[in-house]
Amino acid sequence: MADILFHIFAFMVIGSSFAVVYNHNAVNSALAFLVGLIGVSGLFVLLDSFLLAVLLILVYVGAVVALFLFIIMLLDMQGGERKPFSKATAAAALVGSALLAVCVMTLIRSFGGLNAAEAGSVVPVGANLKHYADLLFTSYLLPVQVVGFLLLIAMLGVIVLSKKFEGLEDVK
Amino acid sequence: MSVGLTEYLIVASLMFAIGFAGVLIRKNTLVIYMCLELMLVASTIAFVAFSRFNGTMEGNVFVFFILTVAAAEVAVGLAIIVALFRRRQTVQVEELNALKN
Numbered sequence: 001m002a003d004i005l006f007h008i009f010a011f012m013v014i015g016s017s018f019a020v021v022y023n024h025n026a027v028n029s030a031l032a033f034l035v036g037l038i039g040v041s042g043l044f045v046l047l048d049s050f051l052l053a054v055l056l057i058l059v060y061v062g063a064v065v066a067l068f069l070f071i072i073m074l075l076d077m078q079g080g081e082r083k084p085f086s087k088a089t090a091a092a093a094l095v096g097s098a099l100l101a102v103c104v105m106t107l108i109r110s111f112g113g114l115n116a117a118e119a120g121s122v123v124p125v126g127a128n129l130k131h132y133a134d135l136l137f138t139s140y141l142l143p144v145q146v147v148g149f150l151l152l153i154a155m156l157g158v159i160v161l162s163k164k165f166e167g168l169e170d171v172k
Numbered sequence: 173m174s175v176g177l178t179e180y181l182i183v184a185s186l187m188f189a190i191g192f193a194g195v196l197i198r199k200n201t202l203v204i205y206m207c208l209e210l211m212l213v214a215s216t217i218a219f220v221a222f223s224r225f226n227g228t229m230e231g232n233v234f235v236f237f238i239l240t241v242a243a244a245e246v247a248v249g250l251a252i253i254v255a256l257f258r259r260r261q262t263v264q265v266e267e268l269n270a271l272k273n
Contacts, residue, residue, distance in 0.1 A: 006175045010183045017187050017210055021194035029203050040213055047224040052235050059239050064246045071250050075257050093196035097189040104185035122227040135233050147240045154244035161251040
């Protein structure tokens with residue numbers, strides 16, 4: 001059962017990633033990205049990491065994709081009149097990403113011992129919410145504070161960036 | 173249970189490679205940004221899979237931080253794209269050539 005679900009979710013993730021890259025319309029890309037995120041969330045559930053699955057849906061689908069759709073609506077881009085990418089860049093990107101995939105897969109194959117780790121024998125520590133709290137409030141307390149400060153700075157940065165600057169000349 | 177760490181890593185690397193190809197070939201800044209997010213999510217799959225199959229907690233906590241930073245990053249990046257559009261009236265990368273020559 002878990003194997004069938006893994007294959008369904010993996011197909012969902014890969015197919016919608018292709019759709020994000022291939023779609024001419026930016027709105028379609030955003031919606032394909034949403035489907036892919038749901039697939040990734042399903043993979044997280046299969047990996048017994050339930051908190052991260054819920055957080056991925058909340059943060060990415062609820063905030064990031066919604067923000068993308070708002071910006072697409074706000075900018076009102078006209079699409080479809082030009083080709084989204086040229087042949088030469090497409091060939092270069094295909095070669096580059098194929099090389100990247102081959103490198104990563106060779107790296108995976110070279111680890112002989114990784115296949116031996118069976119899921120049944122390893123305790124799923126990520127399933128327990130108490131472990132997150134234990135780590136986040138003891139050994140990772142400083143990173144939590146830093147990330148909170150980062151969110152504050154990001155909020156201030158967005159406010160400054162979206163202000164209108166009257167005195168600046170257009171750099172052309 | 174035949175699905176092991178390798179299958180998850182293959183899915184993650186394929187997703188990363190597709191996102192990488194998208195960053196290289198697309199010309200719309202928003203879609204490029206979306207592909208960047210795709211690469212980030214692919215790395216989180218690898219983190220969670222390693223964490224699950226090694227029985228450790230650190231990968232999960234790291235993904236927690238990645239999600240937080242990604243939210244902040246998207247907010248700032250989209251604000252930059254909107255500011256760029258206000259100034260130049262375009263989001264196509266080939267027309268944003270102020271640094272060329």
